[in-house]
């Protein structure tokens with residue numbers, strides 16, 4: 001579903017389009033990122049078959065016995081690889097942890113790049129071998145889509161089209177499979193317990209795949225919560241704090257949340273799979289000079305992506 005606030009854009013018109021179509025896509029994406037910070041993306045080239053396999057596998061992981069899942073939970077990895085159980089992640093500023101468990105998959109470096117030593121190995125889920133290959137394939141395909149979107153955004157920002165390429169090559173991106181578990185006894189929940197508390201994403205951009213289930217809402221500039229309705233196979237893409245910082249708030253990292261279902265659906269699960277596109281840790285997030293002027297004074301201190309990520313993981317309780 002397309003609205004002027006959260007438009008649906010055709011990525012095929014950028015990847016295979018004429019110069020004119022590419023420019024139109026860049027402009028439409030830039031305007032949406034300036035207004036709501038959100039778009040939906042169609043024609044992303046990821047097959048429905050692969051998306052279906054992804055969800056089958058994600059469901060499989062979370063139905064494993066608790067003891068098996070906990071074997072893959074490594075506190076020293078701060079939730080960045082493998083399993084994270086319920087009660088560990090709390091939205092910045094919130095008191096009660098989110099009602100979710102998740103599994104994270106990180107970058108695989110295979111071209112000899114020395115950055116490999118910065119990244120922990122992925123946890124190999126031996127109970128479901130397919131899970132490892134399917135999520136890796138999804139990781140690669142979402143990363144490819146993300147790179148095109150950043151090229152389009154570079155053009156919108158009057159930067160060289162390949163501005164982000166070197167920063168995101170072998171970047172610290174994360175694929176996160178989330179299970180919002182059934183709420184068996186809603187009356188026993190703390191009043192402020194939600195599936196995902198209001199938050200902004202940390203990274204450059206987020207690509208959410210198969211986000212058709214209800215629950216995701218975005219906070220509009222007018223202070224209203226707007227449900228996001230994406231067509232089953234479309235991606236939901238939003239700006240994260242790193243891109244907002246780089247552009248001195250020109251592109252908006254908009255607050256969003258996942259609400260609890262209505263009472264009659266409390267005992268059902270919700271699954272989702274966001275891909276948090278991160279740059280390499282040494283990317284300088286100092287706001288671009290072109291985004292700073294008399295009417296837009298510099299808002300943020302200068303930091304690298306690595307320093308910023310570390311600060312944020314502490315704020316949400318994943319890093320001690």
Ligand SMILES: O=C(O)CCC(=O)C(=O)O
Pocket residue numbers: 178196201208211216256257258271272273274
């Ligand atoms: O589950 C969703 O639809 C969104 C999840 C989300 O916003 C996040 O994990 O940052």
Ligand SMILES: [Fe+2]
Pocket residue numbers: 199200201256
């Ligand atoms: Fe988010």
